[in-house]
Amino acid sequence: MRQRLPDPVILFETVLQDLRFGARTLLRNAGFTTVSIFALALGIGVNTAVFTAYRAFVVRPLDARDPGTTVNVALRLQSGVINARLSYPDYEAYRDHLRSFSGVIAFSIERLRLTGAEGLGSQRSAEAGSLVARLGLLRPSVNNAEFSSTFMVSENYFSVLGVAALGGRTFESIGLPELAASPAVLISENYWQRRFGGDPAVLGKTVRLNGAALTIVGITPHDFIGTSAAVPDFWLPLSLEPLVHPESHRLRDRDDLCCRVFGRLAPGISMAQAQAETTLLASQLRTLHDPHADMSKDVTALISPGSPFPGQLSAGLRLAIVLIMVGVAMVLVIACANAASLQLARATTRQQELGMRLSLGASRARLIRQLLTESALIGVLAGGMALPLTWALMHVAVTRAAEALPVDFGTLVLNVNPDIGIFGYVLAISVFAGILFGLAPAIESSRSALFSTIRGAGTSPLRSHLRHVLIAAQVAVSLALMIAGGMLVRSANQALRMDTGYNGDHVIDLTLQFPEESRYTADHKAALVRDLRARLAALPGVAGVTSARAPNDNGGRRAAVSVNGEPPSVGNMRAVLYYTWVQANYFQTLSIPLSSGRGFQSQAGQPEHAVILSESAARRLWPGQYVNVNVTLSTEPNAIVAPSLAVQTGQQGTYVFVVKPDQTVDLRSVVVERTSGDQSVIKSGLKPGETVVTDGQLRLNPGTKVSVKNGQPEKATS
Numbered sequence: 001m002r003q004r005l006p007d008p009v010i011l012f013e014t015v016l017q018d019l020r021f022g023a024r025t026l027l028r029n030a031g032f033t034t035v036s037i038f039a040l041a042l043g044i045g046v047n048t049a050v051f052t053a054y055r056a057f058v059v060r061p062l063d064a065r066d067p068g069t070t071v072n073v074a075l076r077l078q079s080g081v082i083n084a085r086l087s088y089p090d091y092e093a094y095r096d097h098l099r100s101f102s103g104v105i106a107f108s109i110e111r112l113r114l115t116g117a118e119g120l121g122s123q124r125s126a127e128a129g130s131l132v133a134r135l136g137l138l139r140p141s142v143n144n145a146e147f148s149s150t151f152m153v154s155e156n157y158f159s160v161l162g163v164a165a166l167g168g169r170t171f172e173s174i175g176l177p178e179l180a181a182s183p184a185v186l187i188s189e190n191y192w193q194r195r196f197g198g199d200p201a202v203l204g205k206t207v208r209l210n211g212a213a214l215t216i217v218g219i220t221p222h223d224f225i226g227t228s229a230a231v232p233d234f235w236l237p238l239s240l241e242p243l244v245h246p247e248s249h250r251l252r253d254r255d256d257l258c259c260r261v262f263g264r265l266a267p268g269i270s271m272a273q274a275q276a277e278t279t280l281l282a283s284q285l286r287t288l289h290d291p292h293a294d295m296s297k298d299v300t301a302l303i304s305p306g307s308p309f310p311g312q313l314s315a316g317l318r319l320a321i322v323l324i325m326v327g328v329a330m331v332l333v334i335a336c337a338n339a340a341s342l343q344l345a346r347a348t349t350r351q352q353e354l355g356m357r358l359s360l361g362a363s364r365a366r367l368i369r370q371l372l373t374e375s376a377l378i379g380v381l382a383g384g385m386a387l388p389l390t391w392a393l394m395h396v397a398v399t400r401a402a403e404a405l406p407v408d409f410g411t412l413v414l415n416v417n418p419d420i421g422i423f424g425y426v427l428a429i430s431v432f433a434g435i436l437f438g439l440a441p442a443i444e445s446s447r448s449a450l451f452s453t454i455r456g457a458g459t460s461p462l463r464s465h466l467r468h469v470l471i472a473a474q475v476a477v478s479l480a481l482m483i484a485g486g487m488l489v490r491s492a493n494q495a496l497r498m499d500t501g502y503n504g505d506h507v508i509d510l511t512l513q514f515p516e517e518s519r520y521t522a523d524h525k526a527a528l529v530r531d532l533r534a535r536l537a538a539l540p541g542v543a544g545v546t547s548a549r550a551p552n553d554n555g556g557r558r559a560a561v562s563v564n565g566e567p568p569s570v571g572n573m574r575a576v577l578y579y580t581w582v583q584a585n586y587f588q589t590l591s592i593p594l595s596s597g598r599g600f601q602s603q604a605g606q607p608e609h610a611v612i613l614s615e616s617a618a619r620r621l622w623p624g625q626y627v628n629v630n631v632t633l634s635t636e637p638n639a640i641v642a643p644s645l646a647v648q649t650g651q652q653g654t655y656v657f658v659v660k661p662d663q664t665v666d667l668r669s670v671v672v673e674r675t676s677g678d679q680s681v682i683k684s685g686l687k688p689g690e691t692v693v694t695d696g697q698l699r700l701n702p703g704t705k706v707s708v709k710n711g712q713p714e715k716a717t718s
């Protein structure tokens with residue numbers, strides 16, 4: 001008695017039979033098979049390349065062991081702005097008190113002056129020789145020092161990420177006391193090979209960063225980027241930050257938002273649980289911040305999957321990604337239409353075979369399944385050919401892109417190696433493409449075979465109609481892609497030739513980086529800058545000198561913006577805008593015309609509370625309107641402001657001369673919170689309304705009588 005096999009077993013045997021028969025059929029028609037594979041491989045390869053680039057650029061994880069458990073730590077401020085940087089004291093609180101994490105690390109990027117490195121030669125000319133510079137995308141530059149890209153990290157950085165040194169040891173194995181006694185630095189394997197030729201004797205050598213002597217104690221693995229997107233030259237412990245920045249108070253200043261913070265979730269802890277605990281601790285820490293700072297107001301922690309890129313994708317970037325995905329999907333549709341046309345033409349030669357199988361009792365569904373199996377086989381073979389070719393081409397492209405960037409930018413690292421996610425994507429899209437291009441021909445072929453079997457001769461009238469539909473679809477999609485590609489090329493060309501608003505041919509950009517030495521105080525630097533500006537302005541042929549950022553400001557600035565004098569909050573925030581500080585003559589010096597309104601009015605010692613908006617910012621704040629309003633970037637109630645010229649520095653620190661009612665002066669010690677242009681925010685030591693001396697302080701002593709000349713007296717304002 002014959003035993004009936006279970007349905008799954010029968011299905012499995014049938015699928016194997018279809019695969020064997022399909023493979024033999026494709027081998028017998030090698031020409032058709034080869035052309036179809038190449039047609040589909042093109043579409044699959046383009047989609048694979050875009051998907052790989054998306055993973056490498058947008059959703060790349062941290063370079064760490066088990067990156068799925070690493071997270072970014074950020075704060076959402078009361079104004080709605082997401083702040084990805086925290087202060088070092090706040091980081092220490094998170095590291096020591098959060099139990100949702102098995103480890104919390106801090107990280108910041110510095111560009112430090114390098115001296116004492118004897119190797120294969122400096123990199124001063126590397127920027128000029130890069131492809132980016134040769135294409136004219138970087139203006140020629142000259143400098144008289146060598147700088148290195150340095151990552152400043154917490155001592156537990158490498159242990160939390162689960163990365164060991166390629167040679168030597170990491171900071172955590174050294175310990176804080178030994179680091180303080182013998183300052184150490186790690187060198188990246190990439191920089192070790194490029195700068196020192198892989199010399200093993202580099203361990204134990206001393207280099208100077210910003211004048212501080214540091215011993216190289218370890219070498220990080222090749223292409224190790226940690227929490228960034230590029231390989232640095234050196235890795236320096238954050239605890240040694242005062243060595244390279246002697247005047248900095250970053251390790252103690254709770255309002256100096258210097259570092260990005262990352263964590264590794266403890267076993268069994270979800271991101272939601274970690275976020276709740278971090279929000280609670282952040283709410284407790286805000287009482288320790290300056291009452292006028294945004295960090296002292298209500299904040300909410302944001303815990304997101306670990307990534308070198310902070311924050312969420314902007315709406316514009318998300319739209320661009322969607323459009324790119326649609327474009328490559330259309331390429332796949334064209335490839336499938338080409339393969340479907342070939343399949344339909346080949347079906348004509350198989351009518352006798354398919355009709356015979358129907359006559360022997362095969363159902364139409366059985367024929368369709370067999371034909372779809374053959375199409376899926378072609379799709380899988382096309383994917384198998386597209387994957388290695390795409391990987392090879394992308395590997396070459398990434399290598400060339402890294403070489404095209406100046407060395408000062410670091411070594412760009414993009415992981416385009418295929419993994420289980422890439423393999424799964426290619427397999428899925430290959431099978432989908434096979435079924436997509438084979439479905440219509442399979443249905444039509446089975447219908448034609450059935451028609452021939454019943455009538456004995458003739459041709460299905462739908463075949464020519466389907467062929468016309470496929471040709472029309474190819475033409476329509478190809479035309480749409482061609483138009484989109486033409487518009488993209490035109491837009492790129494216009495972007496490269498875009499009018500910047502000023503003629504930069506006769507403009508020289510000068511950036512100063514002072515040595516990190518005690519004699520270069522803030523006042524000394526300001527005096528040097530003023531002297532340099534005066535000398536430059538006196539040179540023949542110099543039409544004007546201006547500055548576009550405050551002397552003590554090295555980063556990008558952004559602010560939540562409200563209108564009509566309301567403090568920014570989540571409810572009334574109109575936009576988050578980037579801004580910069582400029583001098584009153586900035587637009588005049590660069591010959592930048594204003595489409596509406598007026599420029600800044602220069603008044604010595606009297607800052608103008610005004611801003612100049614770009615047209616794009618104005619459209620975001622008031623679409624279709626041009627109105628006179630007050631724009632509030634941020635507010636600091638009761639802040640005491642005095643002219644920067646009044647603040648002097650001596651052996652006992654910073655001070656001002658205050659004019660008493662009897663017109664004699666009193667030397668008053670003050671604490672300066674920060675300086676912005678011609679004004680300084682005084683944290684303590686001065687009261688609103690007090691008169692201060694702004695000129696001739698070197699001739700004064702306490703009790704000296706003074707008089708006000710050339711205008712009104714300078715007073716501290718609140």
